[in-house]
Amino acid sequence: MTTKYFFLLITILLHSCHSLTGADDFVRPIDGSLVGLHKEEKVSHFKLYWHDTVSGKTPTSVEVIPPTKKVNTTTLFGKVNILDNPLTLGPTLSSKLVARAQGFYAATSETEAELLMSMNFAFVEGKYNGSSITVMGRNPIFSKTRELAVIGGSGFFRFARGYAHLKTYSFDLKTGDAIVEYNVYVIHY
Ligand SMILES: *[C@@H]1O[C@H](CO)[C@@H](O)[C@H](O)[C@H]1NC(C)=O
Numbered sequence: 001m002t003t004k005y006f007f008l009l010i011t012i013l014l015h016s017c018h019s020l021t022g023a024d025d026f027v028r029p030i031d032g033s034l035v036g037l038h039k040e041e042k043v044s045h046f047k048l049y050w051h052d053t054v055s056g057k058t059p060t061s062v063e064v065i066p067p068t069k070k071v072n073t074t075t076l077f078g079k080v081n082i083l084d085n086p087l088t089l090g091p092t093l094s095s096k097l098v099a100r101a102q103g104f105y106a107a108t109s110e111t112e113a114e115l116l117m118s119m120n121f122a123f124v125e126g127k128y129n130g131s132s133i134t135v136m137g138r139n140p141i142f143s144k145t146r147e148l149a150v151i152g153g154s155g156f157f158r159f160a161r162g163y164a165h166l167k168t169y170s171f172d173l174k175t176g177d178a179i180v181e182y183n184v185y186v187i188h189y
């Protein structure tokens, strides 16, 4: 059998499987109330402090990819940190832990100190324990205020959307450790 006929045969076989199962059997419209959409939407405001500890013996934010040397810039372009940062009620690390910010940030600008942030805020306290919100966006770290998007969530935060305002509480130039105030506004059911 020539290669050409072999591929023709495969194509015909694949097509017949397709029509046997039906191409759209995996999707159907449903009533939104089956997934909680009949409830009234709520807006919640969370005020949390995000601790990016990169120094010392127990960092929670670790560089996993160093800045690239292929681009001559001071913006650390290419650097990637993976983080599992505490989110606390107050600005000190010893204050009550309510969630963990798990994800990464990457330096994605060749001209500015700017990070792409991609994190899940996994709640560990109260009725939101086990639920999470997903935060993503552009963070020009030396701007006075920055904004990230809340693009979704799980548990109590299914269908969530919103935004987070970021304000640097403290930044230690020597160690690189930062504490950032996050005011998160979330619409959810
Ligand atoms: C990198 O840029 C700086 C400032 O523009 C310049 O002085 C330096 O020579 C450049 N280095 C290389 C390796 O191109």
Ligand SMILES: *[C@@H]1O[C@H](CO)[C@@H](O)[C@H](O)[C@H]1NC(C)=O
Binding pocket: 124, 125, 126, 129, 130
């Ligand atoms: C949060 O949930 C986890 C897992 O179900 C449980 O082990 C933990 O005790 C809970 N924490 C609080 C503060 O309720």
